[in-house]
Amino acid sequence: MDAELVALAAGGASALVGAMVTDAWAQAKEQIVELWRRHRPVQAEAVEGELDVSQGELSARSAADELLRARIEGRWQGRLERLLEESSEAAADLRQATDLMVRLASESGSRPVVQNVRAGRDAYTAARDLNVNVKRHDAGGGS
Template sequence: MEAELMALAASGASTLITLMVSDAWAQTKTRLAAVLGRTGDEKETLRELEASRAVLVSALAEADDATVAAVEDEWRARLSQLLLSDSGCVEGLQLLAAAPGDTVHNNITGRVQANLLIQTGRVERSTFHTLPDQTV
């Protein structure tokens, strides 16, 4: 069982690091703080997460792989300790390891206009072309 917990801690730390530098961070950080702060102060955990994120973003900008690995190792150790001391947090960490946001579900309602739907996560530069009117 301990090997499974250590694997979950490693997966959770990797997912946490990925979330910290993704667009999903703003949406997930408070939920993560609730899971990770179960044995202490949730607000303090959120501050620690934000501090780690700041270090991580800076390290990535400087291509400092050692610091990135150190941040991940720190959270892996913390998650391992949390799992060993509080078995009730296993489900929360399994949800963390599942990388929230991997699945998108859309419901489209209302009147259809032009039979066109564009779904995207980010649009930076877009050019739309239309064919010239072909009236004869």
């Protein structure tokens, strides 16, 4: 596959996964589903379901979970690469969809936040949801 198409698929996947954690998600999802409707209509419904699953996985975890984000992004990059291999006309549509997803995500003002905290004792910080699990150990070796 042409390096330019690989880069296009990577950019599209990045924009898509980035939009999953913003207010622009519904519009971004519609862009990708419409891409499949135009180029692989038989797969469009399945793609829509997979988008919902991916977004649900990401939403259920911290937006800063980079390993999960990378896995989901890789999954969508692969799907986009296959679409580009199967349909030469899909490249222009993916470029347009990617540009729109990037613009929508930046306009939504909602972006993932990564916070790194170092503390000698307890420290809590949150941009949205916060789950705190505390394990207490006594000095006698019991739990």
